[in-house]
Amino acid sequence: xxxxxxxAPRRRRREETRTRLMEAAIRVFAGAGFERATVxxxxxxxxFSKGAFYVHFESKDDLFRAMxxxxxxxxxxxxxxxxxxxxxxxxxxxxILSGVFGLVRNDPQWAPLxxxxxxxAARNDGVRQQLATMYxxxxxxxxxxxxxxxxxxRMRKDLDITFITMVLxxxxxxxxxxxxxxxETVRLDKMVEPLxxxxxxxxxxx
Amino acid sequence: xxxxxxxAPRRRRREETRTRLMEAAIRVFAGAGFERATVxxxxxxxxFSKGAFYVHFESKDDLFRAMxxxxxxxxxxxxxxxxxxxxxxxxxxxxILSGVFGLVRNDPQWAPLxxxxxxxAARNDGVRQQLATMYxxxxxxxxxxxxxxxxxxRMRKDLDITFITMVLxxxxxxxxxxxxxxxETVRLDKMVEPLxxxxxxxxxxx
DNA sequence: GATAAGATACTGACTGGTCGGTATGTGAAC
DNA sequence: GTTCACATACCGACCAGTCAGTATCTTATC
Numbered sequence: 181x182x183x184x185x186x187x188a189p190r191r192r193r194r195e196e197t198r199t200r201l202m203e204a205a206i207r208v209f210a211g212a213g214f215e216r217a218t219v220x221x222x223x224x225x226x227x228f229s230k231g232a233f234y235v236h237f238e239s240k241d242d243l244f245r246a247m248x249x250x251x252x253x254x255x256x257x258x259x260x261x262x263x264x265x266x267x268x269x270x271x272x273x274x275x276i277l278s279g280v281f282g283l284v285r286n287d288p289q290w291a292p293l294x295x296x297x298x299x300x301a302a303r304n305d306g307v308r309q310q311l312a313t314m315y316x317x318x319x320x321x322x323x324x325x326x327x328x329x330x331x332x333x334r335m336r337k338d339l340d341i342t343f344i345t346m347v348l349x350x351x352x353x354x355x356x357x358x359x360x361x362x363x364e365t366v367r368l369d370k371m372v373e374p375l376x377x378x379x380x381x382x383x384x385x386x
Numbered sequence: 387x388x389x390x391x392x393x394a395p396r397r398r399r400r401e402e403t404r405t406r407l408m409e410a411a412i413r414v415f416a417g418a419g420f421e422r423a424t425v426x427x428x429x430x431x432x433x434f435s436k437g438a439f440y441v442h443f444e445s446k447d448d449l450f451r452a453m454x455x456x457x458x459x460x461x462x463x464x465x466x467x468x469x470x471x472x473x474x475x476x477x478x479x480x481x482i483l484s485g486v487f488g489l490v491r492n493d494p495q496w497a498p499l500x501x502x503x504x505x506x507a508a509r510n511d512g513v514r515q516q517l518a519t520m521y522x523x524x525x526x527x528x529x530x531x532x533x534x535x536x537x538x539x540r541m542r543k544d545l546d547i548t549f550i551t552m553v554l555x556x557x558x559x560x561x562x563x564x565x566x567x568x569x570e571t572v573r574l575d576k577m578v579e580p581l582x583x584x585x586x587x588x589x590x591x592x
Numbered sequence: 593g594a595t596a597a598g599a600t601a602c603t604g605a606c607t608g609g610t611c612g613g614t615a616t617g618t619g620a621a622c
Numbered sequence: 623g624t625t626c627a628c629a630t631a632c633c634g635a636c637c638a639g640t641c642a643g644t645a646t647c648t649t650a651t652c
Binding site: 210211212213214215216291292295296298299300301302303308311312315316340343346347349350351352353354355357358360361362365366371374375378381382 | 416417418419420421422497498501502504505506507508509514517518521522546549552553555556557558559560561563564566567568571572577580581584587588
Binding site: 399400435437 | 626627628629630
């Protein structure tokens with residue numbers, strides 16, 4: 181008996197703790213990488229004890245999976261945001277590019293974390309599949325835009341849309357990578373406009 | 387006294403041991419990542435003892451640096467190989483692409499290792515600079531080809547060569563990344579020709 | 593509205609195992 | 623008999639995960 185009827189405050193507290201642990205984890209993982217990140221440091225930064233951690237996560241691996249999922253959905257949201265099918269292709273591309281690049285520039289943890297995810301994908305098939313699905317979603321969003329643009333006669337008809345989406349995503353990711361390795365040489369904020377124009381030129385009907 | 391006048395055989399033996407340790411290290415690092423890769427496993431795969439390792443490398447970090455250096459020069463070699471300034475731009479691009487993609491496809495350790503390097507670059511400024519220098523060299527090679535092509539009147543004159551090299555490298559790296567995460571969806575061997583043709587079309591004089 | 597009973601959220605000391613690095617030994621080449 | 627190249631045994635630090643204990647809430651009973 182003694183059924184707990186009102187556990188809303190408890191739930192809120194739980195949620196809050198979990199969130200704080202996750203936020204700390206993202207910082208620590210981004211700064212130290214998966215292996216060097218210690219549970220002790222995460223709970224220290226979150227202001228909790230080790231016991232609290234194991235109330236909310238089964239293991240360090242479990243935390244990693246949760247983090248990956250959260251980050252991917254966050255990422256997809258940013259990708260989708262601002263896409264407006266009634267606008268011309270070029271506008272949508274520009275919005276997506278500045279959205280994604282802006283996210284990377286405003287969040288110093290973005291690049292280290294995704295490199296960590298990538299490195300893990302090489303060893304963990306679950307992680308690899310999650311990332312593959314993320315790319316799949318990206319391509320779907322872009323494919324939608326391109327198909328509509330082609331149907332509206334605003335795009336060349338002799339191009340392979342699958343190929344275009346691959347190359348576009350590849351270019352975006354590659355730019356992010358280079359800007360992370362050589363931030364003085366490759367400035368993301370200066371890339372949005374040239375990339376947009378180049379793509380527009382490439383896709384424009386003759 | 388007792389000066390060793392003929393230490394050539396010793397040297398050879400030393401070199402061989404070091405090489406075998408490096409080769410084993412590359413395997414282990416690619417398979418497990420820097421932190422999870424243990425010195426014990428490396429020497430086991432190389433067929434030596436831990437003592438041998440510390441004769442040739444100061445520390446695990448030292449080994450990592452040596453490996454990075456070796457891989458980068460190896461990588462640059464592959465990039466440079468086959469470039470022939472007397473041939474048209476398109477041929478050179480095709481050669482470079484199939485060279486780099488071929489390297490990645492034939493060496494399963496390539497992608498995991500470079501993702502590992504990338505993840506480390508986020509935390510270690512020395513590693514970051516080494517990778518930045520590598521990108522710099524790549525760009526130099528491409529810039530050379532493009533300038534000659536432009537001077538020969540075989541390329542549009544209104545394009546920013548720096549931008550082109552960045553995007554080209556970004557696209558290549560991005561394709562490699564995607565093919566690693568989703569090998570069924572993105573096939574590198576099918577990308578060489580479309581990429582070459584797209585670039586040729588982009589750069590061709592009106 | 594006081595109190596007992598029990599659930600929940602969290603604490604923090606402890607352990608078992610792992611692993612980088614070292615100290616010392618050994619056999620071969622010269 | 624000295625030096626070089628490597629082998630072996632060991633140490634100490636670190637860290638993921640455990641678990642018995644505590645503080646704080648909610649509900650039930652009077």
